[in-house]
Amino acid sequence: xxxxxxxxxxxxxxxxxxxxxxxxxxxxxxxxxxxxxxxxxxxxxxxxxxxxxxxxxxxxxxxxxxxxxxxxxxxxxxxxxxxxxxxxxxxxxxxxxxxxxxxxxxxxxxxxxxxxxxxxxxxxxxxxxxxxxxxxxxxxxxxxxxxxxxxxxxxxxxxxxxxxxxxxxxxxxxxxxxxxxxxxxxxxxxxxxxxxxxxxxxxxxxxxxxxxxxxxxxxxxxxxxxxxxxxxxxxxxxxxxxxxxxxxxxxxxxxxxxxxxxxxxxxxxxxxxxxxxxxxxxxxxxxxxxxxxxxxxxxxxxxxxxxxxxxxxxxxxxxxxxxxxxxxxxxxxxxxxxxxxxxxxxxxxxxxxxxxxxxxxxxxxxxxxxxxxxxxxxxxxxxxxxxxxxxxxxxxxxxxxxxxxxxxxxxxx
Amino acid sequence: xxxxxxxxxxxxxxxxxxxxxxxxxxxxxxxxxxxxxxxxxxxxxxxxxxxxxxxxxxxxxxxxxxxxxxxxxxxxxxxxxxxxxxxxxxxxxxxxxxxxxxxxxxxxxxxxxxxxxx
Numbered sequence: 001x002x003x004x005x006x007x008x009x010x011x012x013x014x015x016x017x018x019x020x021x022x023x024x025x026x027x028x029x030x031x032x033x034x035x036x037x038x039x040x041x042x043x044x045x046x047x048x049x050x051x052x053x054x055x056x057x058x059x060x061x062x063x064x065x066x067x068x069x070x071x072x073x074x075x076x077x078x079x080x081x082x083x084x085x086x087x088x089x090x091x092x093x094x095x096x097x098x099x100x101x102x103x104x105x106x107x108x109x110x111x112x113x114x115x116x117x118x119x120x121x122x123x124x125x126x127x128x129x130x131x132x133x134x135x136x137x138x139x140x141x142x143x144x145x146x147x148x149x150x151x152x153x154x155x156x157x158x159x160x161x162x163x164x165x166x167x168x169x170x171x172x173x174x175x176x177x178x179x180x181x182x183x184x185x186x187x188x189x190x191x192x193x194x195x196x197x198x199x200x201x202x203x204x205x206x207x208x209x210x211x212x213x214x215x216x217x218x219x220x221x222x223x224x225x226x227x228x229x230x231x232x233x234x235x236x237x238x239x240x241x242x243x244x245x246x247x248x249x250x251x252x253x254x255x256x257x258x259x260x261x262x263x264x265x266x267x268x269x270x271x272x273x274x275x276x277x278x279x280x281x282x283x284x285x286x287x288x289x290x291x292x293x294x295x296x297x298x299x300x301x302x303x304x305x306x307x308x309x310x311x312x313x314x315x316x317x318x319x320x321x322x323x324x325x326x327x328x329x330x331x332x333x334x335x336x337x338x339x340x341x342x343x344x345x346x347x348x349x350x351x352x353x354x355x356x357x358x359x360x361x362x363x364x365x366x367x368x369x370x371x372x373x374x375x376x377x378x379x380x381x382x383x384x385x386x387x388x389x390x391x392x393x394x395x396x397x398x399x400x401x402x403x404x405x406x407x408x409x410x411x412x413x
Numbered sequence: 414x415x416x417x418x419x420x421x422x423x424x425x426x427x428x429x430x431x432x433x434x435x436x437x438x439x440x441x442x443x444x445x446x447x448x449x450x451x452x453x454x455x456x457x458x459x460x461x462x463x464x465x466x467x468x469x470x471x472x473x474x475x476x477x478x479x480x481x482x483x484x485x486x487x488x489x490x491x492x493x494x495x496x497x498x499x500x501x502x503x504x505x506x507x508x509x510x511x512x513x514x515x516x517x518x519x520x521x522x523x524x525x526x527x528x529x530x531x
Binding site for chain 2 (some may be wrong): 127150151152155364365391392394395396397398400403404407
């Protein structure tokens, strides 16, 4: 074995790990219903690959090779533990191997969709769903995700362990949801992906560092979902929404690192290619003729971008979009945004009345509400009250750049 | 759950408390303190004078050692604290992230003993 061989074998194993991790976990778990054991078995298979590929050469079908090793590893573990002394399970696992052709050929089926539905199953703690998807499908570890989710690594690790135990103990089926359950189950998957994206959207001050939250991973997950469900509009709606946001990400900070709101962003710094992909994803979704909340959110983003690019977007059309969103999916965030749209259409007084209609307990802790309120109070000539609201918004912000911007806006009153 | 948020700050931040240039810095703390109090999660909290104003005492055997300055000589020192009542560690970390020193020093979040025997 030369160094080159060893190097290319290692590269092949790493490539297989990156590209196939989720698919292999999905296939193994679909049989065993034990995600943690599948991950262990797969980790062993990757370790074996790093030992044997440099010596024996990279197999023609690396995925099938890894799968076979991992399956044997799972069977060994069962035999030793005698916990799963269940002949039927063993036969199932073996039946798969008979199905593979002897040379380890044949395409490895894509079971990731079922895995995604398992990870976002209602029986699993809602806060665990996004990290569980990212871990099982993309192979991210807890320490990588903890900062993005603003969770202690130990807490996140425990959540993942508990979630996997729950999948096994509750016998959550690795099945495609029934038609009647599909909308809600799909919504849960999409919410998980969007939660992962949100970790990076708030974390703009990390924009200079290579890793900005988990935005890239969330988009990758959504692209996988879109490929697996081309006829479902909402995954494409969510993809469009995230791509619109992503296309503007770089323009949210000046070159000096100061916060730049949408109205003041230099559109030349938007990413035109991502923007185009976003529009295409939204068109794809709307051509499927089934409106959903993520499509409306994407349409709102599309309208915001279009307005900045010079298109005339009637203010009451924006209000109507937010009304549609709230009708499909009420949230405090949507109601705050709607109030801002109302202010554009009917003036700051009407916007403030819309903000007043939101319950106080929902906004105690909600930074966007106080920033919106401060802005509208200022426009309405209530400078003293506006300053208090700016202070509250700054106190609730975790971003030095946003705090500086809010302080400057308060100063200008 | 009760958590103590301990605000660790570099010396440069302690210096800014007195400088005119530190006005924005002080304002960001006032905003933070205002928001945490108005949200109703704060049970109590204080800012502390700079570490050099501290005195550290140790008793070793019969000997008392009294020393000027902080307990440990480190780059970041305790500048203040809050005790908050929130649902869980996630919520406590959210408040920790909002502290102005989170981006310059750091915030340690620790559960508070609330057992009645303590």
